[in-house]
Structures are given as C-alpha cells and as structure tokens.
Amino acid sequence: xxxxxxxxxxxxxxxxxxxxxxxxxxxxxxxxxxxxxxxxxxxxxxxxxxxxxxxxxxxxxxxxxxxxxxxxxxxxxxxxxxxxxxxxxxxxxxxxxxxxxxxxxxxxxxxxxxxxxxxxxxxxxxxxxxxxxxxxxxxxxxxxxxxxxxxxxxxxxxxxxxxxxxxxxxxxxxxx
Amino acid sequence: xxxxxxxxxxxxxxxxxxxxxxxxxxxxxxxxxxxxxxxxxxxxxxxxxxxxxxxxxxxxxxxxxxxxxxxxxxxxxxxxxxxxxxxxxxxxxxxxxxxxxxxxxxxxxxxxxxxxxxxxxxxxxxxxxxxxxxxxxxxxxxxxxxxxxxxxxxxxxxxxxxxxxxxxxxxxxxxxxxxx
Numbered sequence: 001x002x003x004x005x006x007x008x009x010x011x012x013x014x015x016x017x018x019x020x021x022x023x024x025x026x027x028x029x030x031x032x033x034x035x036x037x038x039x040x041x042x043x044x045x046x047x048x049x050x051x052x053x054x055x056x057x058x059x060x061x062x063x064x065x066x067x068x069x070x071x072x073x074x075x076x077x078x079x080x081x082x083x084x085x086x087x088x089x090x091x092x093x094x095x096x097x098x099x100x101x102x103x104x105x106x107x108x109x110x111x112x113x114x115x116x117x118x119x120x121x122x123x124x125x126x127x128x129x130x131x132x133x134x135x136x137x138x139x140x141x142x143x144x145x146x147x148x149x150x151x152x153x154x155x156x157x158x159x160x161x162x163x164x165x166x167x168x169x170x171x172x173x174x175x176x
Numbered sequence: 177x178x179x180x181x182x183x184x185x186x187x188x189x190x191x192x193x194x195x196x197x198x199x200x201x202x203x204x205x206x207x208x209x210x211x212x213x214x215x216x217x218x219x220x221x222x223x224x225x226x227x228x229x230x231x232x233x234x235x236x237x238x239x240x241x242x243x244x245x246x247x248x249x250x251x252x253x254x255x256x257x258x259x260x261x262x263x264x265x266x267x268x269x270x271x272x273x274x275x276x277x278x279x280x281x282x283x284x285x286x287x288x289x290x291x292x293x294x295x296x297x298x299x300x301x302x303x304x305x306x307x308x309x310x311x312x313x314x315x316x317x318x319x320x321x322x323x324x325x326x327x328x329x330x331x332x333x334x335x336x337x338x339x340x341x342x343x344x345x346x347x348x349x350x351x352x353x354x355x356x
C-alpha cells in the first residue's frame with residue numbers, strides 16, 4: 001500500500017536526521033569523568049646544599065642549580081633523592097627527608113587541595129620528630145599553602161640542617 | 177508553500193494522518209492544518225484522492241459473506257491486531273516529527289536550545305587563554321609565576337620568604353632555633 005511505503009521511507013529519513021545531529025554535536029561534547037577524582041603528580045627533589053667540594057652535579061640539573069645558587073649562598077648542591085608520586089585531590093602524599101633527631105623522623109607531606117585552570121593549590125608541611133622527656137614527639141617545621149602552575153616553576157623549601165649543610169627541597173607538580 | 181519549506185518530512189506526516197482524516201477522527205485544529213497542507217501540496221492532494229477513491233471502491237465492490245465460525249475467527253484476529261498495535265512512544269522520531277509539524281514554534285524552541293548548548297560547550301574552548309607547553313626549566317620570561325599563599329613556622333622554627341633575583345623561584349627558608 002502507498003501509505004505504508006511512505007511510512008517506511010520516512011522512518012529511515014528520521015533516523016538519518018538523528019544520526020547527522022549526533023555527528024554534528026559529537027566534536028563539541030566534552031568527555032565527562034563521572035567517577036574518577038582528579039589526580040596530581042608531585043615530585044620533591046631533595047638536595048644537600050653545602051660548601052664542601054663534591055662531585056660535579058648531574059648536567060640535567062645544571063639549570064636548576066644555577067637558579068638556586070643565585071639566592072642560596074652555598075657552592076655545592078648534591079641531589080640526594082627525587083621521590084615522586086601521584087595522589088588525588090585532598091589526599092596526602094608523603095616522603096621521608098633525611099636528618100633530624102629521630103631516624104626517619106622528618107617527613108614532607110604534600111596535599112593537593114584544588115586545581116583551577118592549570119594552577120594547583122597544594123598544602124606543604126615538613127614535620128620533624130624530636131625527643132622530649134624521653135618520648136618521640138612530632139612537631140611542624142614549616143606549614144605553607146602554595147599555588148603552582150601545572151608543569152611550571154617549582155617552589156623551594158630549604159634550611160633544615162643535615163650533615164655538613166642544609167636540605168633544599170624543590171617541589172613541583174603537574175596535573176593532566 | 178509550507179510543503180516547499182518543510183520538505184518531504186511534512187508530507188510523510190500528513191500522509192500518515194490521511195486515513196484518520198478521511199474517517200473523521202482528527203481534532204478540528206489538526207484537521208484544518210491538514211486541509212491547509214493538502215490545498216498547497218499536489219502530491220498529498222493526489223494521495224488523498226487515491227484514498228477516497230479506494231474507500232469508495234471497497235464500499236461498492238466488496239461483499240463479504242462469511243460463515244459463522246469464519247466470521248468469529250476473522251473478527252477475533254482483527255481485535256487482536258488492534259490490541260497489539262501500540263501508540264508510538266513519544267520519543268520515536270516519527271512521533272517527534274508530528275509534534276514539530278503540529279506545533280511549529282517547537283522548531284524555534286529546539287533551535288534555541290541547540291544553539292545554547294553548542295555555545296555553552298564551545299565558549300570555554302574559545303575564552304580560555306592558551307597555556308605554553310609546560311617544562312620545569314623553561315625560559316624565564318614565558319613561565320607563569322608560583323604563589324605562596326600562606327606560610328608559617330613551627331614552635332621551634334621560623335620562616336623567611338624570598339625569591340631569586342629574577343623572581344622566578346620562590347624560596348621558603350626554615351630557620352631552626354638553636355637547641356638550648
């Protein structure tokens with residue numbers, strides 16, 4: 001019957017219209033991450049700054065060390081460790097720092113708080129354990145809130161004593 | 177004119193309702209809309225004429241006489257087919273097309289919603305400033321700055337905040353108090 005043939009043909013045209021509409025809108029649809037919280041990659045480069053002569057630094061660090069020398073009056077910067085890790089917003093990432101009265105008693109804690117257009121807000125603190133009346137007590141050395149650009153310039157925390165010099169910690173962050 | 181503007185999709189909607197129109201089952205407003213379209217569309221007018229002629233032909237020529245059992249079975253099948261036929265869901269495309277034809281203002285509303293949706297998705301892409309590729313030791317002038325929002329020492333330490341002469345590295349220096 002004529003009516004039935006028209007109806008079938010118009011059904012296919014309707015479906016084509018919907019398919020074209022979806023294809024047009026598809027490039028504009030942003031992926032929506034419904035379940036996964038944003039994560040941040042953190043790195044702490046731990047240097048021993050001293051005036052003792054030492055081995056030549058890693059050439060890859062030459063630029064960073066040159067910048068540190070402009071403000072921190074030490075002649076030698078030795079990279080002790082460069083721990084890194086990923087954590088979600090609001091969760092703490094910890095790494096041990098050398099030195100302090102109590103072995104393994106110095107800890108750097110980094111907590112990414114928020115990400116806003118490539119800028120990562122991070123709370124950074126260094127706690128240090130010390131012996132008080134025979135007991136190990138943890139007290140803060142420094143507590144700071146930073147805003148780092150993802151993949152941008154790091155921030156430097158320095159000063160805690162270690163061996164014949166001081167620790168200089170270079171903190172950087174990046175977010176996808 | 178309307179047939180030219182809305183194309184064959186409008187004709188398919190009209191044709192789908194010609195049967196109901198001939199049987200007098202359309203609402204007054206829809207009947208008037210359909211009649212207005214048929215007046216302007218030779219194709220749909222021809223289809224209506226064919227339907228009317230067919231109905232007349234059936235009335236004149238068809239004489240069905242069924243024995244009792246066959247008649248009962250025949251009408252039973254007819255009723256079953258009627259029960260099985262469901263109204264098209266509102267979200268089906270042909271149903272949507274009917275809605276657009278009967279309520280033309282829906283076109284404008286849909287276009288406005290679609291345009292707003294596209295603008296919302298693309299505005300962020302257009303307005304967001306582009307960032308340089310991130311590197312940890314990139315040239316000084318191109319790098320966005322680090323901000324120290326707050327800083328405090330501990331009960332046995334104090335802090336000093338300063339930066340490198342070129343203002344590119346922020347440095348927090350911890351001064352531990354001498355042990356007594």
